[in-house]
Amino acid sequence: xxxxxxxxxxxxxxxxxxxxxxxxxxxxxxxxxxxxxxxxxxxxxxxxxxxxxxxxxxxxxxxxxxxxxxxxxxxxxxxxxxxxxxxxxxxxxxxxxxxxxxxxxxxxxxxxxxxxxxxxxxxxxxxxxxxxxxxxxxxxxxxxxxxxxxxxxxxxxxxxxxxxxxxxxxxxxxxxxxxxxxxxxxxxxxxxxxxxxxxxxxxxxxxxxxxxxxxxxxxxxxxxxxxxxxxxxxxxxxxxxxxxxxxxxxxxxxxxxxxxxxxxxxxxxxxxxxxxxxxxxxxxxxxxxxxxxxxxxxxxxxxxxxxxxx
Amino acid sequence: xxxxxxxxxxxxxxxxxxxxxxxxxxxxxxxxxxxxxxxxxxxxxxxxxxxxxxxxxxxxxxxxxxxxxxxxxxxxxxxxxxxxxxxxxxxxxxxxxxxxxxxxxxxxxxxxxxxxxxxxxxxxxxxxxxxxxxxxxxxxxxxxxxxxxxxxxxxxxxxxxxxxxxxxxxxxxxxxxxxxxxxxxxxxxxxxxxxxxxxxxxxxxxxxxxxxxxxxxxxxxxxxxxxxxxxxxxxxxxxxxxxxxxxxxxxxxxxxxxxxxxxxxxxxxxxxxxxxxxxxxxxxxxxxxxxxxxxxxxxxxxxxxxxxxx
Numbered sequence: 001x002x003x004x005x006x007x008x009x010x011x012x013x014x015x016x017x018x019x020x021x022x023x024x025x026x027x028x029x030x031x032x033x034x035x036x037x038x039x040x041x042x043x044x045x046x047x048x049x050x051x052x053x054x055x056x057x058x059x060x061x062x063x064x065x066x067x068x069x070x071x072x073x074x075x076x077x078x079x080x081x082x083x084x085x086x087x088x089x090x091x092x093x094x095x096x097x098x099x100x101x102x103x104x105x106x107x108x109x110x111x112x113x114x115x116x117x118x119x120x121x122x123x124x125x126x127x128x129x130x131x132x133x134x135x136x137x138x139x140x141x142x143x144x145x146x147x148x149x150x151x152x153x154x155x156x157x158x159x160x161x162x163x164x165x166x167x168x169x170x171x172x173x174x175x176x177x178x179x180x181x182x183x184x185x186x187x188x189x190x191x192x193x194x195x196x197x198x199x200x201x202x203x204x205x206x207x208x209x210x211x212x213x214x215x216x217x218x219x220x221x222x223x224x225x226x227x228x229x230x231x232x233x234x235x236x237x238x239x240x241x242x243x244x245x246x247x248x249x250x251x252x253x254x255x256x257x258x259x260x261x262x263x264x265x266x267x268x269x270x271x272x273x274x275x276x277x278x279x280x281x282x283x284x285x286x287x288x289x290x291x292x293x294x295x296x297x298x299x300x301x302x303x304x305x306x307x308x309x310x
Numbered sequence: 311x312x313x314x315x316x317x318x319x320x321x322x323x324x325x326x327x328x329x330x331x332x333x334x335x336x337x338x339x340x341x342x343x344x345x346x347x348x349x350x351x352x353x354x355x356x357x358x359x360x361x362x363x364x365x366x367x368x369x370x371x372x373x374x375x376x377x378x379x380x381x382x383x384x385x386x387x388x389x390x391x392x393x394x395x396x397x398x399x400x401x402x403x404x405x406x407x408x409x410x411x412x413x414x415x416x417x418x419x420x421x422x423x424x425x426x427x428x429x430x431x432x433x434x435x436x437x438x439x440x441x442x443x444x445x446x447x448x449x450x451x452x453x454x455x456x457x458x459x460x461x462x463x464x465x466x467x468x469x470x471x472x473x474x475x476x477x478x479x480x481x482x483x484x485x486x487x488x489x490x491x492x493x494x495x496x497x498x499x500x501x502x503x504x505x506x507x508x509x510x511x512x513x514x515x516x517x518x519x520x521x522x523x524x525x526x527x528x529x530x531x532x533x534x535x536x537x538x539x540x541x542x543x544x545x546x547x548x549x550x551x552x553x554x555x556x557x558x559x560x561x562x563x564x565x566x567x568x569x570x571x572x573x574x575x576x577x578x579x580x581x582x583x584x585x586x587x588x589x590x591x592x593x594x595x596x597x598x599x600x601x602x603x604x605x606x607x608x609x610x611x612x613x614x615x616x617x618x619x620x
Contacts (some may be wrong), residue, residue: 068588092547126460140555142464145453149557150436154452155552160588161547163474171587237471240551244466245450247459247554277469277481278378280387280461 002059008107008297009065010083011036016048019147019302024118024235028052036082053098057246060101061094062305064297066248067106071152074104082165093150103272103308105148109155110300111290112139113146115252117303118293126248129240129290130157131255132249135170136178162167180234181247183210183257190227214260228263234262249297256271312369315359316617318417319375320609321391322344325357329612334428340360347393352400356407363408371412372615373606374420381415381462382619415458416452419465420610421600422449423456425562427613429601434560438549439600441565445480448489449610452556464556468492472547472554490544493520500537508533524570538573545574546581553591564600
């Protein structure tokens, strides 16, 4: 049994931690700024790992990173936050430098894997994890396996079309669920409604956040409330699709936007019931919040490294 | 190594066949009318199996049936064609009567499994099979496993919503891909267009079939051609969703409507390219027709029985 090094690469910070066998409490845990848009990100990452490298034998390095990326080859294909990494062989370089195997997958898959192994999804064999924040990401366990796909690009649950006449998505397509229910999509809707003359305690502004809208909803602002209702309604359609596709026993919600609670989830559950293809999908279906918070990516990287190196 | 008995239950016929180990050519193969809407379907099925039962040891019985059904318990929940079977314990009854294990799954999953084991999908680990006929059914292989789901109701690819303002689906929901691109949906569209005054060599009639519309398309009828274009366009949206979700290496089309060829698949491929979330999903993606034709359900039942009893 060896120690495991886990890495979570974010837009602003790189987190690095060392875990003993069978533990999910890190014995060392460090955050360093990634300065993602400047050069030398890889060198900073390498140094951050060196700084925590334990005396004990390390079995593998696991990495959660924004995608798109190829988990089978360990290459980052392109990631908006780190312009330097284009078709970048991240795990081959790390494996060569540190002399241990390195494994990589995208942050949403890793958060889903962590919730399955250590969090809200423990014991389930068919699980859908959705993170709703600046985007919508998915992590799927099907038949007790992490869904990765042929090119490692499976489980992109935020980018399914649910309305061809819907809003533009960040990816350039129209009507993806992300374009209705992500934080920026909710803010865009509120801005549009205010600009169209709807009354609100909020003011239209480009950097309006879902957290501000949530505060307004809690204070009784009807536009803010209806914005979450709308996001929840479309989310219900999308999750109805995931039920028909995966027939999971649990659906787990993570990400900042899901913190708003009932303003999102009451209309969501109503819409889910309305749109579910067959009521049997709802029998014994658990719908719950993620348990691991901000540690999900890091713990997913840990789980991946353990899973692959076992 | 034992023989396997495979059963394919259809609306009009029950097919029963016996296979030697390692062979997919039946040594006996019989069709009997199911008289599905009359009583005694189970007794006719039992007699049909008795009639082909070999002298050699039988390892298991595999069954493909219309759903919804529960493959984990072997119960038919309800199937429109066989009103007698409501929450009907099909495999427990067969297993008790014949003294061998019996395994069940729905016809689309079984056709997908057959194409994966013996047909167009051999060697792939991530496969999406779609059958387009009176409905749209799906069979998914993910990570080298048949996707069944917690209640055995996964892979219902025809019942994903792609347009909340779309037509009514046979299931009662609105805007599922089946409501755009199944045979009856294509016919409904043609009827609607004729009734709205569009010229066509076809005449509006309740029992207009996709085959008749295909004939008209081949003869140059512009409404018939545009009806398949529309079906292909929406099909491209749906398959773009399946790519984002499963990231398969192959997509296989079966079912009568897919026989129309380029009139459906040219607009489909154009729409798929247009709607794909990331062009990488199309790299080395095989899009092809099913190889096993009408035998797919029976061979899937064979594959299931072998898989489960190995």
